[in-house]
Amino acid sequence: MIPAKTNPISTTTIREKDVESIVDWFDQHKQSFYILGWSYLSNQKQMEELFYRSIIQVQKEWPRYKNKTPFETWGTSIFIYNCRELSGDRSLQASEDSEPRQELFKALDQLKESEREAMVLTYIQGFSQEEAAHLLQVSAEKMKELLASGIQSLRNEMRPESTFNGCKEYKKDYIYYLERAMDRQKKIDFEIHIYHCQDCQEDLAAFQDVMLTMLDLTNLIEDLHVPYGFMEKVRARLTEKEIHRQQKNKKRKRMGLVFASVFALLMGVGFFTGAFAYVYYTWTEEDPELRYFLQQDLGKRLNLEAEDDGVKVKIKSVIADDVQTLVIYEIEDTGEDNQFVMNFGYGDGVFVENEYEIMSRETYPRFYPPDLESDINNKEKNVFKGKMSLLPLKEESGTIKLTITKLQKLIRDSSGRSGYWNYDNIENKTGEWSFEIPVTKRPSTEYALDDEVTEIEGIPLRFDKLIIAPTTTILQFGINNERIVKRIDSLNINNLEVNNKKIKAQMYGSSFWHSQQDVNWATYQTHFDPLFGEKPKEVHVQFKSANLTVEDTFIIELDDIREYPHTFEYAGSTISIDRMEVGDSTNFVLSNHEVENREYEWLQFNIVNESSFIDMNSEGVIVDKNGVVYEINNMPVPYEEIEQPRHLSTVQSVRFQGKNVNPKSLEIYGYSTTKYLDDVVKISLE
Structure with missing residues (x-):
């Protein structure tokens, strides 16, 4: 149950597998994190968003991670940060979707946030007080105070009719004493006082009762299981994000040539009408996007350069507004025929040293995948031109201190598919390229x-x-x-x-x-x-x-089924319970291999039984808008070529622990689906 104690993650593995290893780690510890999330949140929509945001943020913040802190502690601190953010986000709070709170959570809801966090991390999550203090960024002494005040607040809630008149100077020592953390002489002095003070005896007994009640209620939380398919929904969102990341940009049409006589005429008119800049950039800037910004007088040519180990990085222009600060760059390998790009944008080898001083954190930088099809990026084998989004400026103008420490080598896919980037073999180029960039924000x-x-x-x-x-x-x-x-x-x-x-x-x-x-x-x-x-x-x-969730309850009593496979109709499909094998463990398998014109993508269900599941698996296919089926196992899947893909499950299976476990019923709550519009x-x- 304690993420800091089991299955430590290898930082080398993260570098090699990137987001997949992070997802796997969250999957391993989903039960513990799920319980932690429920101490802040109140519905499944929030919980799914919590896991999704935390995985994305761990991936994003990875370049800043230092091995001085255990990964488990660092990852948990990010999870807690997102818990706090989402608990105050009213847009994800819908009372209709809220679920009944566990009694312990109801009690904890009455505490101050700092007290609740200290109690949850120590008594529910099982962190040591030192680890919990590190996570909450408080001193060990402050941690003791938070636990003591939290227990006292719970005690007052649980026994509102009682009065507690223990001596104030001894209250702070209750936890030390009950946790047997006192040194010998102080323990003797404390026990002598307690022996002679009736008020402190009663106060200490009540304090101890609350601690024991916490432990008892904590055991009840073990019944709060992660719903079947929970992580699959999170993975599906991450898969969709990956699909979008790999999709190619449409080709931009290059402007046609203009007759020399027309050019001469426009040049002449330009001096009187202000059209000179428009015509000038039409003929002198080959990057169509940068040309557009320059023609509209939204940015200026900068051509700032920095070079390290034969790789030259040039900042060509910066266009800033209230949404983002867009950096247009060019990278040239002066020694070999390599193309390099910014590593998936800001945060991955790209940092603004004075970010907190000049930039607003009310929004997030946009992500712009490399344009692999454009003519300008297929013209020279050693030059790549791209763009990157930074946070918007706080003020109308400022100077950005930009540092780049890592670039990613662009490796075209060996299959020859146009515009496809090989994500399996990633090579990085390290170095240091630093810039001071003057920026003026434009109005919206x-x-x-x-x-x-x-x-x-x-x-x-x-x-x-x-x-x-x-x-x-x-x-x-x-x-x-x-x-x-x-x-x-x-x-x-x-x-x-x-x-x-x-x-x-x-x-x-x-x-x-x-x-x-x-x-x-x-x-x-x-x-x-x-x-x-x-x-x-x-x-x-x-x-x-539109991606929808449809609630449509359907219950099958498994005791009534005499032989398998057993089929039933649901959401316009014939679904099969292939088998339910009872033995040293129980295996339950649902399948539907018909994908043509299928209404649902994933079933959301629960199996009522006396044992908790220990393993969940699923198989599926990707189907595009035209009904073309792509096998997920036939990698790499050409996501960039698939028109509006749907991820359809074909097999969903559950395995339960314990001998001769007999599930009672299958309860389908609803399903997810996509409607083309x-x-x-x-x-x-x-």
């Missing part, structure tokens, strides 16, 4: 959409605002979460059409937004390519797909 424009409401799959959808920033265009919208039978977990938008111009949604374009106007609405933002021009009069939103909604801005 917001358009209120007057909370216009439509429906997707019968669920209300509200449009809040359109934000046009220099580096991106953002549509903010809300999804109603009052209905619990069917709910939208995520909504994917294909494009926006503004002023007769279509702009595509960016990779990693959808995000959860923390600002919450109404507890019944979850707010999201989708990012699109930049948009400039005259004031928009109307917006057309074209949807792509082609809806277009028109929104007027006038």
Whole structure:
């Protein structure tokens, strides 16, 4: 139950396997972390978000990790940080989805946060007081105070009618004494006082009762099991993130050549109309994205350079707004024919030394995967041009002290697929490239959409605002979460059409937004390519797909089944209970190999029994929008070539511990599904 005590993770393994080894470690300790999460949170939606965020953050913060602290302690501290963040995030708190609290958690909810954390880590999670103090970043003495005050607060809750008149100077020693941590002479003095003081005797006895009650109630929490399929849902979200990361960018069309006579005419006109910069950059900047920013006067050419071990890094320009600080760079290998990219962006070998002084932490940097198909990145074998997102500036201007310590070598896939990046054999280039970059933030424009409401799959959808920033265009919208039978977990938008111009949604374009106007609405933002021009009069939103959870309870009494396999109908499919083998352990297997036109992707179920499961496994396939099936085991799966993939389970199995365990019933709560959309909604801005 204690993550710091079992199955230590190898830091070498993390470097080799990256996020997968982190997911495996969380999977190994999911029971312990699940209980820890419930001491802060109150529903499954929050719990899934908690595990997902923690895994992503451990991966992101890995370059900063120092081996001076055990990985288990470091990882747990990140988990606790996310517990705190989510416990105050009202957008994930829906009373309809809240579950009954364990009695111990109800009692702990009455404590101050610092007292509750000290109690949970010490008495429920089983950390030593020194480890818990390190996690909470308090001194050992402060840890003792928090435990003592927490127990006293619980005692007052449990015995509200009692009065406790123990001597104040001895109260702080109760824990030392009961945990047998006192030195011999102090223990003798303490016991002499207790022997002669009736009030302290009663106070100490009540204090000890609370500690014993904590231990008894802690044992009851063992019944709080991680639901079947919980980690699979977290993995599915991570898989979706990986799919988006590997998808290729669409080719940008290069501008056609202009007749020399037209160029001469425009150059002449430019001196009088201000069009000179536009024409100049049209002919002198080959990077179409940077050319666009320069033509709009949103950035300036910087061409800052730093070189180490034959690799030259050039910062070509920086465009900043309230959403992000976009760095456009070029990397050249001056000695060999290698292409290098920033290691998946900010945080992985890329750091801003003065981040806390000049940058806002109210948002997260965007992720931009390398553009492997563009002409400019296929022109020279030793040069790569890309972009990277940093946090936005706090003030209108500033100087960013950027340090790069690691670059990633670009290895094209041997299969020859255009634009495919080989993720299996990663090579890094270490060094140090430092820059001081002057930056000026550009303004953004917001358009209120007057909370216009439509429906997707019968669920209300509200449009809040359109934000046009220099580096991106953002549509903010809300999804109603009052209905619990069917709910939208995520909504994917294909494009926006503004002023007769279509702009595509960016990779990693959808995000959860923390600002919450109404507890019944979850707010999201989708990012699109930049948009400039005259004031928009109307917006057309074209949807792509919706990921839903459908609650549909179905119960099968297993005692009534006489032979296996046993089939039943659910969600429009014929599902088979292949077998239930009872012996030294019990194996339960569900399967459905029919994937054509299938309604559900994953079943959410529980098996009622007298023993806890010890092993869960699943098999599945990926099916694209056109019904083409991809076997997951046939790696590498060409995610970048799959159109709107669905991950369908074909086999879900559970193994229970103990001899002759006889499960009583199969309870299916519901299922997850994806609906492809082609809806277009028109929104007027006038």
